[in-house]
Amino acid sequence: MKKNLTAWLCLLPAIAFLxxxxxxxxxxxxxxxxxxxxxxxxxxxxxxxxxxxxxVLHDPYFIQALKNTFIIVIITVPLSTGIALxxxxxxxxxxxxxxxxxxxxxLPYVTNTLAVGLVFMILxxxxxxxxxxxxxxxxxxxxxSVDFIDGPYWAKMFVMCFYTIWIVMPFKxxxxxxxxxxxxxxxxxxxxxxxxxxxRIFYKITLPMISPMVFYLVITGFxxxxxxxxxxxxxxxxxxxxxGMNTIVGYVYDMLYGNSGGYPSYASAAALLLFAIxxxxxxxxxxxSKKTVYYQ
Amino acid sequence: xxxxxxxxxxxxxNRNKKIKEDVVAVNDFNFEIPDGKLIGLLGPSGCGKSxxxxxxxxxxxxxxxxxxxxxxxVTKLPPENRGxxxxxxxxxxxxxxxxxxxIRFPLENLRGKxxxxxxxxxxKVLEAAKLVQIQELLDRRPSEMSGGQQQRVAIARALVKxxxxxxxxxxxxxxxxxxxxxxxxxxxxxxxETGITTVFVTHDQEEAMSxxxxxxxxxxxxxxxxxxxxxxxxxxxNLFVAxxxxxxxxxxxxxxxxxxxxxxxxxxxxxxxNYNNSEKEVYVAVRPEGFIVDENGPLSCGFINxxxxxxxxxxxxxxxxxxxxNIRAIIPSEEEIHPVNNxxxxxxxxxxxxxFDKVTEExxxx
Ligand SMILES: Nc1ncnc2c1ncn2[C@@H]1O[C@H](COP(=O)(O)OP(=O)(O)O)[C@@H](O)[C@H]1O
Ligand SMILES: [Mg+2]
Numbered sequence: 001m002k003k004n005l006t007a008w009l010c011l012l013p014a015i016a017f018l019x020x021x022x023x024x025x026x027x028x029x030x031x032x033x034x035x036x037x038x039x040x041x042x043x044x045x046x047x048x049x050x051x052x053x054x055x056v057l058h059d060p061y062f063i064q065a066l067k068n069t070f071i072i073v074i075i076t077v078p079l080s081t082g083i084a085l086x087x088x089x090x091x092x093x094x095x096x097x098x099x100x101x102x103x104x105x106x107l108p109y110v111t112n113t114l115a116v117g118l119v120f121m122i123l124x125x126x127x128x129x130x131x132x133x134x135x136x137x138x139x140x141x142x143x144x145s146v147d148f149i150d151g152p153y154w155a156k157m158f159v160m161c162f163y164t165i166w167i168v169m170p171f172k173x174x175x176x177x178x179x180x181x182x183x184x185x186x187x188x189x190x191x192x193x194x195x196x197x198x199x200r201i202f203y204k205i206t207l208p209m210i211s212p213m214v215f216y217l218v219i220t221g222f223x224x225x226x227x228x229x230x231x232x233x234x235x236x237x238x239x240x241x242x243x244g245m246n247t248i249v250g251y252v253y254d255m256l257y258g259n260s261g262g263y264p265s266y267a268s269a270a271a272l273l274l275f276a277i278x279x280x281x282x283x284x285x286x287x288x289s290k291k292t293v294y295y296q
Numbered sequence: 297x298x299x300x301x302x303x304x305x306x307x308x309x310n311r312n313k314k315i316k317e318d319v320v321a322v323n324d325f326n327f328e329i330p331d332g333k334l335i336g337l338l339g340p341s342g343c344g345k346s347x348x349x350x351x352x353x354x355x356x357x358x359x360x361x362x363x364x365x366x367x368x369x370v371t372k373l374p375p376e377n378r379g380x381x382x383x384x385x386x387x388x389x390x391x392x393x394x395x396x397x398x399i400r401f402p403l404e405n406l407r408g409k410x411x412x413x414x415x416x417x418x419x420k421v422l423e424a425a426k427l428v429q430i431q432e433l434l435d436r437r438p439s440e441m442s443g444g445q446q447q448r449v450a451i452a453r454a455l456v457k458x459x460x461x462x463x464x465x466x467x468x469x470x471x472x473x474x475x476x477x478x479x480x481x482x483x484x485x486x487x488x489e490t491g492i493t494t495v496f497v498t499h500d501q502e503e504a505m506s507x508x509x510x511x512x513x514x515x516x517x518x519x520x521x522x523x524x525x526x527x528x529x530x531x532x533x534n535l536f537v538a539x540x541x542x543x544x545x546x547x548x549x550x551x552x553x554x555x556x557x558x559x560x561x562x563x564x565x566x567x568x569x570n571y572n573n574s575e576k577e578v579y580v581a582v583r584p585e586g587f588i589v590d591e592n593g594p595l596s597c598g599f600i601n602x603x604x605x606x607x608x609x610x611x612x613x614x615x616x617x618x619x620x621x622n623i624r625a626i627i628p629s630e631e632e633i634h635p636v637n638n639x640x641x642x643x644x645x646x647x648x649x650x651x652f653d654k655v656t657e658e659x660x661x662x
Binding site for chain 2: 193196
């Protein structure tokens with residue numbers, strides 16, 4: 001009994017901290033999301049029900065944000081993981097200047113997001129003085145002038161995905177190169193003696209052996225991409241709804257603090273919808289991983 | 297398939313970057329491994345055994361020299377085209393695959409006209425599994441098996457394609473003593489059953505002696521001696537080989553040859569008729585079983601202790617001419633020792649005594 005007491009005492013700070021900053025807000029959000037017509041000033045509401053959810057789900061801005069988020073997730077997670085894997089494989093096979101290349105690939109990770117955003121602006125933004133480097137390049141090859149920041153939806157989405165992939169790549173390369181380096185070379189020797197074709201070595205040996213890391217990157221990649229917001233602001237500014245580039249988290253933020261803000265109930269409902277989505281996707285991921293990921 | 301090594305040499309740039317000189321891991325190897333034999337490649341750690349093995353299987357390219365399998369020059373051939381099976385010290389079983397999948401792996405790599413049907417593959421897997429007696433373990437993962445079982449799987453995987461040459465790099469060193477004994481008998485049986493030319497690397501002289509048809513002793517990349525186990529034990533060409541083989545180790549004394557006699561210290565222990573005139577400083581090495589307790593024996597030693605083994609008895613003794621800790625003599629258990637004033641006297645069996653030059657440490661034939 002006394003031992004238990006000590007244990008609880010030791011746990012107390014952690015529990016208190018988690019309680020105040022995690023559990024209580026979570027419950028609060030849940031409660032908010034079901035309180036219809038909540039009024040900040042009077043702290044009152046009309047009744048409880050699903051109206052907030054219904055409102056959010058019928059709000060064209062939310063639908064737009066949902067669509068944007070899904071496009072970003074579906075494009076950037078597989079692409080960034082795949083490209084990072086290719087680069088890591090390439091990196092682990094070069095001998096000369098390996099450290100140099102590793103540093104180069106890691107630089108974006110220690111660079112400020114906004115600085116990267118600025119570089120992207122120079123590359124892609126059309127101003128009164130310049131069409132943006134990429135647009136100029138397209139024109140050089142006889143293409144039309146494209147405004148990637150203020151132009152058509154596909155162009156903006158292209159820059160958005162490009163930017164997201166660029167930002168997450170260094171971390172993935174770092175993880176994957178160390179995962180590849182940790183595979184015991186004797187497996188490759190054994191495979192070589194057995195005349196294993198290159199693609200089969202990759203598919204049958206390398207990939208299973210680094211699968212826990214790949215899986216980790218996919219799961220955190222999904223979660224990160226679903227929570228995307230700051231990257232959008234870095235490229236398109238704070239009025240994402242107007243740019244048509246809002247994300248779910250952006251929508252939640254706007255509902256709370258934006259120009260049209262002050263609706264904690266709608267924000268809570270949207271946040272919980274996001275939670276449901278992330279939860280479902282992660283569960284599916286875990287189920288798939290049970291079959292495909294090998295843990296030593 | 298016989299294996300012929302011609303002037304085989306492998307140099308590595310030194311791992312310690314400060315030392316410019318290359319490491320010669322394998323130095324001018326010239327020998328032939330006869331078809332269907334089991335060769336033990338024996339030497340202390342770091343002497344280049346693994347490198348020699350890697351050269352034979354093609355994982356390393358020689359700096360100089362040639363390798364022939366039969367009459368074919370395979371020096372430039374990549375490992376996958378040499379038809380060798382290799383068993384690693386740590387087995388190198390793919391941990392995410394079952395035993396069956398591991399053994400089948402080399403077969404699945406066959407393409408084109410060599411491609412096998414599923415049924416044939418399964419048949420071959422079963423055959424290999426049977427050979428190493430692991431039929432019941434086929435659906436396990438490597439992590440669910442003991443070291444000995446993993447070792448068998450590794451051997452089965454190396455044998456499933458029926459290689460012409462089987463190479464084993466310290467295959468038993470990760471097993472406990474009992475399993476090591478059992479597995480090495482098993483290895484010998486498998487080798488005899490398949491008749492595959494086998495090269496077996498080990499630093500354990502007992503292991504090498506017990507299963508090899510021929511032993512190759514090497515030191516610092518240089519081949520010291522090649523021959524049948526008994527021959528190497530009885531007729532070592534130099535002090536290193538004499539000391540490396542046999543437990544307890546051979547007893548080495550400072551000595552000289554003078555006036556037709558071999559001396560340990562100042563005691564003449566046996567005759568050397570061919571050396572009448574010249575005096576020569578030598579090492580006198582006596583196998584533990586070469587001592588006879590003899591009241592009138594010429595070699596007088598300080599008695600320390602006796603260790604009863606049951607089958608025989610170890611006598612621990614000292615002598616001022618002895619190099620090392622203590623003399624270990626092994627005598628039959630029925631013989632009695634009566635040290636007088638803590639002194640025990642020995643005479644020596646001449647065919648258990650070997651003389652080596654003090655400078656070159658080469659064998660001197662009497
Ligand atoms: N890839 C390598 N690069 C540099 N030196 C090496 C390399 N492989 C082996 N050596 C050196 O060659 C010598 C023989 O090594 P090895 O064949 O592994 O010995 P053994 O198997 O007998 O213990 C050692 O001195 C080792 O340091
Ligand atoms: Mg070795």
